[in-house]
Amino acid sequence: MRPLAVQPSPGLPGEGLAIPPPPATSLWVSGVSWAWVGIVPFFVFALMFLIVPTSFLVVGGFQDSQGHFTLRNLQDLLQPTIVSSYLISIKVSAASAIGGALVGFALAYAAIAGGLPTWVRSTLMTFSGVASNFAGVPLAFAFLATLGRTGLATALLVNVFGFNIYNAGFNLLSFWGLTITYMYFQIPLMVLIMAPAIDGIKREWREASANLGANTLEFWRYIALPILWPPMLGSTLLLFANAFGAVATAYALTGSSLNIVTIVLFAQIRGDVLHNPNLGYALALGMILITGLSNAAYIWLRGRSERWLR
Amino acid sequence: MKRGRLVSWLLIVFGVLYFSVPLLGTFEFSLRLLRGVYSLAAYRIVLADPRFGATVAYSTALAVATIVVGVLLVVPTAYWIQLRLPWLRPVVEFITLLPLVIPAIVLVFGYLRIYNSSSVLPFTGSERTTDLLLMFSYVTLALPYMYRAVDTGLRAIDVRTLTEAAQSLGAGWSTILLGVILPNVRVAVLSGAFLTFAIVIGEFTMASLLDRPAFGPYLQNIGANRAYEPAALSIISFAITWACMGLLQVFGRGTPAQVAGAH
Amino acid sequence: MTFLEIENLQKRFAQTTAVEHVQLEVTRGEFVSFLGPSGCGKTTTLRIIAGFESPSSGAIRLEGVDITHRPPNQRNVGMVFQSYALFPNMTVAENVGFGLKVAKKPAAVIRHTVEEMLNLIKLPALGNRYPYQLSGGQQQRVALARALAIKPQVLLLDEPLSALDAKIRVSLRNEIRSIQRELGITTIYVTHDQEEALSLSDRIVVMSEGRVEQIGTPFEIYNFPRTAFVASFVGTLNILRGHVADAAGGKIVVDGQEVMASRALEHARVGDVCTVALRPEVVTLGEAAGNGNRMQGTVEDVNFLGSIVRVRVRFKDNAISVDTFNNPRLSLPQRGQALTVSFPHEAVLALEAPSST
Numbered sequence: 001m002r003p004l005a006v007q008p009s010p011g012l013p014g015e016g017l018a019i020p021p022p023p024a025t026s027l028w029v030s031g032v033s034w035a036w037v038g039i040v041p042f043f044v045f046a047l048m049f050l051i052v053p054t055s056f057l058v059v060g061g062f063q064d065s066q067g068h069f070t071l072r073n074l075q076d077l078l079q080p081t082i083v084s085s086y087l088i089s090i091k092v093s094a095a096s097a098i099g100g101a102l103v104g105f106a107l108a109y110a111a112i113a114g115g116l117p118t119w120v121r122s123t124l125m126t127f128s129g130v131a132s133n134f135a136g137v138p139l140a141f142a143f144l145a146t147l148g149r150t151g152l153a154t155a156l157l158v159n160v161f162g163f164n165i166y167n168a169g170f171n172l173l174s175f176w177g178l179t180i181t182y183m184y185f186q187i188p189l190m191v192l193i194m195a196p197a198i199d200g201i202k203r204e205w206r207e208a209s210a211n212l213g214a215n216t217l218e219f220w221r222y223i224a225l226p227i228l229w230p231p232m233l234g235s236t237l238l239l240f241a242n243a244f245g246a247v248a249t250a251y252a253l254t255g256s257s258l259n260i261v262t263i264v265l266f267a268q269i270r271g272d273v274l275h276n277p278n279l280g281y282a283l284a285l286g287m288i289l290i291t292g293l294s295n296a297a298y299i300w301l302r303g304r305s306e307r308w309l310r
Numbered sequence: 311m312k313r314g315r316l317v318s319w320l321l322i323v324f325g326v327l328y329f330s331v332p333l334l335g336t337f338e339f340s341l342r343l344l345r346g347v348y349s350l351a352a353y354r355i356v357l358a359d360p361r362f363g364a365t366v367a368y369s370t371a372l373a374v375a376t377i378v379v380g381v382l383l384v385v386p387t388a389y390w391i392q393l394r395l396p397w398l399r400p401v402v403e404f405i406t407l408l409p410l411v412i413p414a415i416v417l418v419f420g421y422l423r424i425y426n427s428s429s430v431l432p433f434t435g436s437e438r439t440t441d442l443l444l445m446f447s448y449v450t451l452a453l454p455y456m457y458r459a460v461d462t463g464l465r466a467i468d469v470r471t472l473t474e475a476a477q478s479l480g481a482g483w484s485t486i487l488l489g490v491i492l493p494n495v496r497v498a499v500l501s502g503a504f505l506t507f508a509i510v511i512g513e514f515t516m517a518s519l520l521d522r523p524a525f526g527p528y529l530q531n532i533g534a535n536r537a538y539e540p541a542a543l544s545i546i547s548f549a550i551t552w553a554c555m556g557l558l559q560v561f562g563r564g565t566p567a568q569v570a571g572a573h
Numbered sequence: 574m575t576f577l578e579i580e581n582l583q584k585r586f587a588q589t590t591a592v593e594h595v596q597l598e599v600t601r602g603e604f605v606s607f608l609g610p611s612g613c614g615k616t617t618t619l620r621i622i623a624g625f626e627s628p629s630s631g632a633i634r635l636e637g638v639d640i641t642h643r644p645p646n647q648r649n650v651g652m653v654f655q656s657y658a659l660f661p662n663m664t665v666a667e668n669v670g671f672g673l674k675v676a677k678k679p680a681a682v683i684r685h686t687v688e689e690m691l692n693l694i695k696l697p698a699l700g701n702r703y704p705y706q707l708s709g710g711q712q713q714r715v716a717l718a719r720a721l722a723i724k725p726q727v728l729l730l731d732e733p734l735s736a737l738d739a740k741i742r743v744s745l746r747n748e749i750r751s752i753q754r755e756l757g758i759t760t761i762y763v764t765h766d767q768e769e770a771l772s773l774s775d776r777i778v779v780m781s782e783g784r785v786e787q788i789g790t791p792f793e794i795y796n797f798p799r800t801a802f803v804a805s806f807v808g809t810l811n812i813l814r815g816h817v818a819d820a821a822g823g824k825i826v827v828d829g830q831e832v833m834a835s836r837a838l839e840h841a842r843v844g845d846v847c848t849v850a851l852r853p854e855v856v857t858l859g860e861a862a863g864n865g866n867r868m869q870g871t872v873e874d875v876n877f878l879g880s881i882v883r884v885r886v887r888f889k890d891n892a893i894s895v896d897t898f899n900n901p902r903l904s905l906p907q908r909g910q911a912l913t914v915s916f917p918h919e920a921v922l923a924l925e926a927p928s929s930t
Contacts, residue, residue: 202656202658204654204656204658205658205660207623207625207645207652207654207658208652208654208658208660208719209646209660209671209675210624210625210644210645210646211623211624211645211646211648211650211651211652211720212646212651212671212672212675212719212720212723213646213647213672213675213676213723214646214671214675215646218675222660222663222671222674222675223660223662223663226662227661227662307705308661308662308703308704308705309661309705
């Protein structure tokens with residue numbers, strides 16, 4: 001055998017050539033990194049259309065009409081009509097969030113871990129993707145056509161069961177009507193958010209727990225629920241924030257008969273019905289606070305459970 | 311386990327009913343325009359209405375503009391973050407989450423206050439510039455989804471190696487972005503585009519407050535004045551949303567669908 | 574006496590039969606492996622014993638008691654899963670003690686047993702860690718401890734080492750065997766790795782396509798394989814195809830050369846196609862003393878594997894691999910060189926003719 005020729009060349013072994021490195025296109029031109037130029041438009045955009053407008057409203061909430069700092073607007077928020085509008089918003093959002101969370105979770109669990117054929121799951125996911133976007137004005141119309149006084153479901157209940165829901169006190173243009181309408185996009189959203197978490201509950205854990213003597217209830221109590229409740233709660237909060245910021249559905253359905261915060265804000269933007277522009281800012285500030293806190297809590301809760309599942 | 315399966319089926323049946331009944335009800339309602347007989351009269355009236363065509367055209371044009379601007383904004387940013395500025399990623403991701411946290415109505419409130427006729431940037435000064443503002447608003451609304459789609463798409467291709475290969479062949483930055491990176495994230499961009507389209511077509515709040523002739527305000531207006539046409543419009547709108555989401559599922563494997571648009 | 578009896582087990586899924594006519598009697602304290610390729614039915618059989626699948630027909634009896642239709646949480650068998658299946662929201666101690674907590678044992682008993690188990694798997698200090706903080710090998714040991722903590726009558730292991738690195742696999746499998754011996758617990762071990770099965774088991778059940786091919790000790794399975802499948806799955810094997818020349822005398826003709834087996838060829842007539850097997854280590858290069866078999870061939874290939882040299886010798890249509898220990902004093906055979914190989918009569922294994930070749 002011939003000994004390996006010793007070569008000092010830094011090229012590939014056995015080759016005589018050393019291949020020069022590719023010419024590095026310099027990012028530094030006249031001291032300014034081109035990388036920054038690449039992302040400046042994004043930051044300018046974010047400033048102009050996200051950060052500055054929001055900050056303007058937030059700061060405006062703390063100012064009076066002359067621009068001086070005041071807490072008066074926040075105080076004015078405590079007037080009964082506004083407090084009641086916040087309360088109704090919170091109630092509708094909470095009701096549709098909790099209802100959507102429970103039904104959504106049940107549906108998702110049934111389709112994913114309920115022992116059903118796999119086409120059920122993919123159909124549910126596809127449909128949820130579509131249904132979660134069927135919101136706003138068309139959704140309001142759909143529910144009017146279904147549960148309104150002359151709606152299909154109302155008529156069916158009268159003709160088949162002899163039960164008139166309107167006589168029994170139900171009214172679509174009310175708190176419960178809006179809640180049920182909201183749930184049409186809350187439930188699919190819950191399904192979509194919780195699907196990965198439910199996927200994460202591995203079948204082997206169920207089998208291992210049974211093998212060690214646990215029944216279904218004990219499996220849920222000791223294993224499934226401890227893992228699932230943080231994402232469930234977080235998702236509920238996300239649904240809450242989602243409903244809280246909604247306006248189009250309510251506008252088309254209940255109009256101004258149900259004075260949720262977004263409707264009040266809508267009217268205020270249109271025509272300063274509060275006769276106090278800075279109060280409008282405070283209203284927006286209150287909204288940002290509530291949706292911001294909900295989202296922050298969602299992110300924190302989501303992180304809690306993911307820690308174990310690495 | 312058998313009992314569990316029965317319960318699962320019952321839940322699914324309930325879910326199917328809950329979701330199909332409003333759609334069926336709307337469809338049935340939309341056929342009732344002519345008294346006593348089912349007909350597509352409501353649809354004919356709607357489609358014949360010049361305002362229908364005008365607002366759909368307006369919203370479509372706006373959607374296309376939003377998609378283009380969105381892509382131009384997001385793709386370079388996501389690219390640079392991945393390639394050179396990974397430490398800025400948390401900042402950028404936080405920004406892209408803001409439109410999900412701050413309600414649309416609050417954003418447009420801010421725009422109206424800052425960009426009104428007496429400000430430095432009088433967006434609301436004229437119709438064309440208001441259109442511009444509305445488009446930027448829509449870019450903001452679509453930002454989270456567009457960024458997430460493109461970012462995921464970029465992660466799937468080895469951005470660094472592709473760039474270095476292009477550089478070693480002598481390409482400049484614009485060539486790299488337009489000729490190398492963009493074609494490879496086409497699928498991601500498409501999925502972001504479909505979602506954006508669905509958002510813009512159905513959007514109501516911003517268009518209404520900025521007083522522009524978009525499809526959303528038109529829908530609401532019809533609903534306030536007519537009885538059966540809104541149901542027909544609802545079905546049409548749902549069909550459009552379904553088409554968008556369907557195309558999204560076909561093209562955008564793995565991108566999680568989210569609630570978007572006016573609600 | 575039979576501790577665990579698997580009687581005529583059968584499991585059908587829609588179109589396929591996953592398990593067919595599996596029959597086995599396991600004595601107390603025995604370590605039995607189910608060995609076979611993917612899809613052979615070994616895992617399905619294990620899951621039927623554990624209660625996660627119910628058989629289409631047949632029975633499982635534990636100490637004489639029929640447990641075939643008992644739900645899985647009432648069988649007192651401990652199972653170790655391939656993916657460890659540790660509960661992620663519980664610490665190691667809580668995982669190990671889970672079975673005892675569910676059985677409502679007092680806290681002191683749980684604490685004591687958990688400590689005992691952690692010592693058994695030699696991880697006494699990791700009680701407060703979470704599964705995600707452990708390595709694969711550590712997780713698998715915890716899974717073992719968790720299964721043993723409930724003092725099961727039978728221990729079931731479903732390919733417990735296949736997700737681990739090769740080095741850990743060897744040390745961990747020896748640990749499993751020594752723990753099993755120490756506790757004297759009846760164990761069923763499913764694997765596709767024949768080295769694992771051979772080194773660990775008291776007996777091996779070789780399975781293929783839902784059927785049992787052979788049951789025997791590792792020695793029996795390796796040296797006296799009953800079918801072509803067993804012979805080829807367990808260890809490497811040379812196959813020779815020839816025609817029967819003399820059935821009673823055990824003589825066949827392979828590529829024009831005479832080969833004799835030590836026993837008569839059953840159910841064979843002159844002229845039948847016959848397949849015999851030869852382990853590479855029983856063949857020697859060159860003419861051996863005595864009156865064993867000799868065949869003349871040509872060296873086709875030489876593989877120097879370090880301590881072993883593997884020489885491939887071709888006859889006409891047949892070729893065999895010969896394994897011989899490395900000997901620095903001898904030169905390696907050259908390709909194309911003519912060579913005689915020798916092997917004793919007993920080394921010729923006549924294989925049961927498969928239904929189709």
